[in-house]
Amino acid sequence: MGKVIVVTSGKGGVGKTTSTASIGAALAQTGQRVCVVDFDVGLRNLDLVLGAERRVVYDFINVAQGDAKLAQALIRDKRVSTLHLLAASQTRDKDALTDEGVERVIRELRRSFDWVICDSPAGIERGAVLAMRFADQAIVVTNPEISSVRDSDRIIGILDSKTQRAERGERVDKQLLLTRFDPGRSSRGEMLAVADVLDILSIPLLGVIPESEEILRASNLGAPVTINGSVSMAGRAYREAARRLAGETVPVVIPGEKRTLLNRLFGRRAA
């Protein structure tokens, strides 16, 4: 049975879709079967970031409502054969998704893939709650900026109350992915430090993605930084985050900060 991960944040524009695509592609590149699922009904973009926008025939809602088979709706990536996409509907209303429909599709995906990565819409409304509903684990994407940190705190509370695991009295593992981090500005005291965000949100760190021009270049081309052959810091940071997600011990080295956050990361995990 595969693992279901939700990539969520509360706030929009912090990098959920980019992170879903980059981490999904990195995991798939190691040979694991990965399906990235777009939950942003009406505002889908994961297809675009993956360069598959012209290949969408059937979408999540078609499958959830039984109008199409899952196999018909899955789009296999042309570069990494173990990477698949289930697109969101661009034309339908998000009320077209029901709890039962989503649960059935997720159950089916869990059987066929090692990783099911759900790209949540922004906000804390129905769409965001549905995206996290059946997740085993959550990646909370946060920018080192006050409004993003506040919204992440809120979404952590919602993960602890509105997911199926929380309702059953089980635990949803939550990990922080700090994106758009600028080491220079942080070291000059102009931006929250990684440690500040970790202290405030008190969840383990999955990775720190430095602000990078490569991200825009990657989305322009529809090729995530982890598979477009670039040697950018962002690509490397995403690949390492993917390895940590898969359970490997990879020290977090923050550019501009000398000491690693290994102790912090695993000290917290044990707690």
Place this chain on the structure above:
Amino acid sequence: MSLFGFLKSRSTAPVARERLQILLAHERVALGPRDLVAILRDELIATIARHIEFDPEKLSVKMERSSSVSTLEIDVEIPRDKIAAEGPGCAPRGQASAA
């Protein structure tokens, strides 16, 4: 650009951190008791893990609320050998639903 702007500290991150800490302390209280279960779960895991090796996935915490009474149900599954290894005085009691 003001002349004094040059003299002012550019270090704004500490202000951001302090504002966030104060704000979130309030918001977390306002969010109410739904979070309590998650907090309890995390603290229980930490406490038990200090003494017994166990799988945090096998710990379940549920809170039921009704008008007259609320109950807190905590269910922990501990492998039999982990308890036996603790030696005398720690004889396994009925609660450990060993696998």
